[in-house]
Amino acid sequence: MSSPGFFPAAGIPVLRISLVLDGRLGPELARAARVPLVDVGGSADPGPRTLVALAASPRALAVLFEADAEPPLRVTSPEGGPVYEDECVEIFVADPDDSTAYREIVVNPAGARYGAEVRNPDGSRATWSLAPGRLPAGLSVDVTGEPAGAPPEAWTRWRCRIDVPWSSLSAAGLPPSPGEERRLNAFRIARGRTTRFQALSPTLRASPPDFHVPSRFARARFDEPPSSFGPAC
Helix, strand or coil: CCEEEEEEEECCCEEEEEEEEEEHHHHHHHHHEEEEEEEEECCHHHHCCCEEEEEEEEEEEEEEEEEEEECCCCCCCCCCCCCHHCEEEEEEEEEECCCEEEEEECCCCCCCCCEEEECCCCCCCCCCEEECCCCCCCCEEEEECCCCCCCCCCCEEEEEHHHHHHHHCCCCCCCCCCEEEEEEEEEEEEEEEEEEEEEECCCCCEECCCCCCCCCEEEEEEEEHHHHHHHCC
16 A cells, blocks of 8 residues: 555554655545544444545645544534534644644534644643634645535535645644654544544543543654656646
């Protein structure tokens, strides 16, 4: 399977992501390995299937979610509202100079977005610093679902692509260099007939479910693109 590769390391997933030309970002995301999300607490049954794929260029990080769903789905929050209370997908991307500081981006099936800046050195909501309502500049979101023509609440499958510039993901705003490692995580809250909390790298907190554990973020290692790539179309 093509990049990103997926390898466990002491219980923390390691993703190998090729840095491709900006014009190659879409094709690279289409060919990237689909990694299944697991139960946030580590149980054997994660609930409805969710796959995530990642790709990167010097300009942006691209994340694609493909989710099976069990309607009726909860889809009620407006843009900038508590979208995390809906059926939703989420990405957390840490600052390379401080892995306890990260950007949170949440999207529901209607395309409503929520953003926050978080600093969480203790992995605890009791001591974190949270600045809600801050969406990264240049954020792009594309959501589609099935059956075609049905409202999002009735979807049985949906896809969400999130593109966010590196310039908006850290204090320095720099893209990763080949060989660099950064920390991130991807999540879904499936809110249909049942409610399930899923993660790329499980936080091992299930009672109550908690995504905000930066020490459990996956490790993303960025590589030079494969030599087999031809010129961008």
